[in-house]
Amino acid sequence: MTEHLVNVVMSGVFHAAILFLVAAGLQVVFGVQKIFNLACGSFYALGAYTGVSAVGWYASTGGPPGLFLLPLALGGLLVGIVGLPVERGLLRFVYDRDETFQLLMTFALVLMMEDLIRMTWGTAPRSTAGYYLTYGQARLLGAAVPVYNLVVIAASLIIAAGLGWLLTRTAFGRIMRATADNREMAEALGVDMRRVYAKVFTLGTALGTLGGALVIPATAAMSEMGIELIVEAFAVVVIGGLGSMRGAVVGALVVGVLRSVAISVYPELEMLLIYLIVIAVLIFRPRGLFGAAAV
Amino acid sequence: MRQSGSATRGVVLAAVLLSIALLPLLAPTYYVLLMLPFMALAVVLLGVNLLFGYTGLVSFGHALFIGVGAYAGAFLTVHTTVRSLEVMLLAAAALGAAVAALVGALCVRYVKIYFGMLTLAFGMVFYTFLLKFYRLTGGDEGMRVLRPSLLGQSLDAMPKTDYLAGPYYYYSLAVLVIAAFVMWRVVRSPFGLCLRTIRDNPAKAESLGVSVTRYRWYAFVISGVFGAVGGALLGPPTGNVDPTLAYWTSSGNLVFMVLLGGFANFFGPVLGAFVFIFLQDRVMSTFPYWRLVFGAILAFIVIFAPAGLMGLLSRRRPAEVFRA
Amino acid sequence: MILEARDVTKFYGGFRALAGVSLSVKDGEFVSIIGPNGAGKSTLINVLTGALRPSAGTVRFKERDIGGIGPAALARLGMARSFQLVQIFPDLTVLETLQAAVVSRLGRGTRLFASLAGDREVQAGALEVAELFGLADKRHAPARQLPQGDKKLLDVASAFALRPEIILLDEPTSGVSTADKTAIMEILVAASKRVGLRAIIQVEHDMDIVFGYSDRIIALHQGKVLADATPAAIEADQRVVDMVVGRRRAPHPDPLPRGERAG
Numbered sequence: 001m002t003e004h005l006v007n008v009v010m011s012g013v014f015h016a017a018i019l020f021l022v023a024a025g026l027q028v029v030f031g032v033q034k035i036f037n038l039a040c041g042s043f044y045a046l047g048a049y050t051g052v053s054a055v056g057w058y059a060s061t062g063g064p065p066g067l068f069l070l071p072l073a074l075g076g077l078l079v080g081i082v083g084l085p086v087e088r089g090l091l092r093f094v095y096d097r098d099e100t101f102q103l104l105m106t107f108a109l110v111l112m113m114e115d116l117i118r119m120t121w122g123t124a125p126r127s128t129a130g131y132y133l134t135y136g137q138a139r140l141l142g143a144a145v146p147v148y149n150l151v152v153i154a155a156s157l158i159i160a161a162g163l164g165w166l167l168t169r170t171a172f173g174r175i176m177r178a179t180a181d182n183r184e185m186a187e188a189l190g191v192d193m194r195r196v197y198a199k200v201f202t203l204g205t206a207l208g209t210l211g212g213a214l215v216i217p218a219t220a221a222m223s224e225m226g227i228e229l230i231v232e233a234f235a236v237v238v239i240g241g242l243g244s245m246r247g248a249v250v251g252a253l254v255v256g257v258l259r260s261v262a263i264s265v266y267p268e269l270e271m272l273l274i275y276l277i278v279i280a281v282l283i284f285r286p287r288g289l290f291g292a293a294a295v
Numbered sequence: 296m297r298q299s300g301s302a303t304r305g306v307v308l309a310a311v312l313l314s315i316a317l318l319p320l321l322a323p324t325y326y327v328l329l330m331l332p333f334m335a336l337a338v339v340l341l342g343v344n345l346l347f348g349y350t351g352l353v354s355f356g357h358a359l360f361i362g363v364g365a366y367a368g369a370f371l372t373v374h375t376t377v378r379s380l381e382v383m384l385l386a387a388a389a390l391g392a393a394v395a396a397l398v399g400a401l402c403v404r405y406v407k408i409y410f411g412m413l414t415l416a417f418g419m420v421f422y423t424f425l426l427k428f429y430r431l432t433g434g435d436e437g438m439r440v441l442r443p444s445l446l447g448q449s450l451d452a453m454p455k456t457d458y459l460a461g462p463y464y465y466y467s468l469a470v471l472v473i474a475a476f477v478m479w480r481v482v483r484s485p486f487g488l489c490l491r492t493i494r495d496n497p498a499k500a501e502s503l504g505v506s507v508t509r510y511r512w513y514a515f516v517i518s519g520v521f522g523a524v525g526g527a528l529l530g531p532p533t534g535n536v537d538p539t540l541a542y543w544t545s546s547g548n549l550v551f552m553v554l555l556g557g558f559a560n561f562f563g564p565v566l567g568a569f570v571f572i573f574l575q576d577r578v579m580s581t582f583p584y585w586r587l588v589f590g591a592i593l594a595f596i597v598i599f600a601p602a603g604l605m606g607l608l609s610r611r612r613p614a615e616v617f618r619a
Numbered sequence: 620m621i622l623e624a625r626d627v628t629k630f631y632g633g634f635r636a637l638a639g640v641s642l643s644v645k646d647g648e649f650v651s652i653i654g655p656n657g658a659g660k661s662t663l664i665n666v667l668t669g670a671l672r673p674s675a676g677t678v679r680f681k682e683r684d685i686g687g688i689g690p691a692a693l694a695r696l697g698m699a700r701s702f703q704l705v706q707i708f709p710d711l712t713v714l715e716t717l718q719a720a721v722v723s724r725l726g727r728g729t730r731l732f733a734s735l736a737g738d739r740e741v742q743a744g745a746l747e748v749a750e751l752f753g754l755a756d757k758r759h760a761p762a763r764q765l766p767q768g769d770k771k772l773l774d775v776a777s778a779f780a781l782r783p784e785i786i787l788l789d790e791p792t793s794g795v796s797t798a799d800k801t802a803i804m805e806i807l808v809a810a811s812k813r814v815g816l817r818a819i820i821q822v823e824h825d826m827d828i829v830f831g832y833s834d835r836i837i838a839l840h841q842g843k844v845l846a847d848a849t850p851a852a853i854e855a856d857q858r859v860v861d862m863v864v865g866r867r868r869a870p871h872p873d874p875l876p877r878g879e880r881a882g
Binding site for chain 2: 668689690691692694695699700702706707708709710711715716718719720722723724727728729730731732733734735736738741774777778781
């Protein structure tokens with residue numbers, strides 16, 4: 001019994017760790033640029049497929065299996081650089097437009113990326129067959145938990161801490177927070193919005209692609225994964241509060257664990273429960289747990 | 296000036312209607328059949344634009360109503376003895392109104408991004424319901440739709456293509472024309488004017504005595520009815536309805552179509568549906584990656600032509616395109 | 620007594636914007652509310668027009684408690700307002716803006732299938748107000764294309780088109796050139812006679828306008844009523860003069876001898 005519970009909870013926390021990365025990417029972009037990036041799921045998918053390719057290449061070099069995490073994580077992180085041309089080449093044209101048009105631009109991105117990924121990697125699912133249990137399994141209260149999961153959870157925590165440090169202890173983080181609070185004032189104080197936006201969006205993208213890469217050993221990269229994830233990421237930021245990093249952590253845990261519990265109890269429920277919670281949050285506390293007061 | 300403007304418009308409209316009516320006699324069956332989803336979606340989009348262009352609300356969950364209407368129709372043909380398309384459409388309208396009344400009551404208190412998110416969430420709730428409760432809905436395979444009888448005539452004996460390119464085609468056209476007429480009256484009514492005040496400046500509208508939330512709700516319910524009726528029309532041609540009809544990307548495509556055609560014009564959404572359906576068909580037959588093309592088109596429209604095709608055609612600013 | 624506020628207090632969190640404000644407006648009065656920035660004038664207007672619920676105290680309109688009933692309900696009861704930062708419907712024409720107000724007045728907002736263009740009462744009502752305010756020749760212009768002064772006029776005209784019993788004008792002449800100010804006020808006074816307005820309340824900074832048109836002036840300072848009296852009495856009230864009234868340029872058409880003026 002405990003074994004089962006531990007499995008459910010740990011798989012939920014693992015999923016939460018991944019969700020946090022994507023949601024954090026969503027949050028920084030929304031917080032600073034006030035744009036809800038529907039394409040964050042697409043970047044997640046991009047990271048996943050890139051991760052598969054990176055590991056595939058690594059496997060062909062015959063390196064020690066234990067180090068597969070390096071090409072995986074690096075591949076996922078580096079491909080995040082596509083955020084820069086996307087921001088400079090497309091997104092910046094709609095900064096002065098109504099939110100609706102900004103949202104639609106990110107939807108255009110979703111469409112384009114879906115096919116670009118298909119063009120590059122095809123439609124069949126891709127996986128990193130066999131690497132998942134490279135690090136073996138740990139015994140936790142009688143349950144066998146893949147060590148890989150624990151590694152990812154730890155990595156996610158470190159990144160969360162890193163983001164926290166970035167936001168509170170660095171000059172750039174201060175600029176980010178100032179812009180999030182009051183863009184006009186920040187600009188008046190001499191902040192170069194173009195560069196801030198470019199950096200922030202790239203950061204957001206990289207977080208998403210990294211999340212996608214890290215999930216790969218546990219599942220397969222599939223063509224629908226991007227548009228499916230966005231609704232989960234969206235649930236995370238609604239529950240946690242738009243623009244809040246703490247919200248991303250808590251929201252990710254809520255969504256990740258609840259989903260895991262729901263699946264194990266009553267599979268039909270799964271996302272249904274999450275959506276109902278999202279609706280409830282939007283109605284009773286639109287700003288979520290940690291969001292800004294004004295709705 | 297205005298008189299000649301509306302006269303030209305009348306002539307163009309008559310010509311278009313005539314072409315559509317004559318199409319089954321002139322064009323290859325393939326294209327005639329492609330007109331069916333176009334007409335169904337055009338009905339849906341008339342409702343979507345009541346919210347978007349006239350009231351200023353962007354719903355990212357409108358495919359919910361397509362799903363409601365489509366499954367209502369399918370359910371009736373499969374699980375009851377009802378085969379009449381009239382009953383199917385009426386049931387879809389009633390169910391659409393009921394769902395819209397409930398969902399709308401919760402959503403219209405919020406604006407902009409929160410409205411978009413709430414509607415997206417509701418759309419996905421319905422999608423998940425359709426997908427997971429397979430005993431009721433058929434799950435990811437969906438539900439069959441048996442051939443409906445039109446105006447009391449059971450046409451089961453007809454070959455499928457003859458039925459679809461013939462009686463069903465003209466029935467759909469009639470539904471579209473009626474729907475367009477009704478919507479035309481609505482947007483030219485005092486109610487339509489109130490919606491536009493809400494779109495332009497809700498605070499000012501409120502100060503003039505317009506209960507903004509209540510009127511948004513009315514608009515939402517009406518658009519839900521149109522969405523469901525259009526959805527019911529989508530089922531019979533393929534003979535099957537499935538959950539993807541209600542997926543969030545389907546809702547996104549609806550908004551895309553409205554933007555493509557032009558949200559500031561009454562006929563824009565209809566044009567948008569037409570271009571989307573036919574362009575998708577053309578692109579898919581030569582190049583499997585239609586989403587890439589369409590994504591690029593959407594990006595282009597958002598940046599360079601936010602008033603859509605009607606905006607480009609009339610070369611007037613959105614505000615003026617609304618006039619006459 | 621058409622409009623009455625009793626001991627109205629309003630807190631924003633810990634900040635007290637209004638403290639025990641009481642005032643009343645009777646039939647036929649033109650009341651001006653004056654005060655420096657931050658005195659609470661906007662808050663008072665928002666409370667009086669039902670947009671804000673008072674933290675304490677009551678506001679009664681035609682003997683009815685209207686605390687926080689909302690602008691739409693209040694408009695239907697007979698109170699209209701114009702805005703400090705001009706509020707228009709950018710994509711609607713002048714005529715359509717006025718039509719919207721008339722539609723609301725006649726309660727025809729829920730007519731879904733009736734033709735707006737064919738509704739003669741609405742068309743005539745809107746045209747009448749357009750003519751009253753001198754906007755008739757621009758009636759087909761989209762509101763966003765109007766010059767600032769006309770936008771202001773439209774904002775006020777649409778409130779008038781409701782044929783309210785009382786109207787609150789929030790700085791009706793702000794952002795308007797000095798030459799236009801009097802023109803606007805004259806239009807306002809003429810229009811109010813035509814539509815049968817029972818009282819006007821305005822928030823104004825321009826003292827010439829205030830002294831030229833008011834029956835009564837209420838001076839607000841730090842959320843409290845400092846003085847509530849006729850223009851002559853206000854002018855003589857040193858506290859008000861010190862805190863609120865600056866140097867006036869034009870002589871007040873009042874035969875009382877000028878004594879020493881505070882600068």
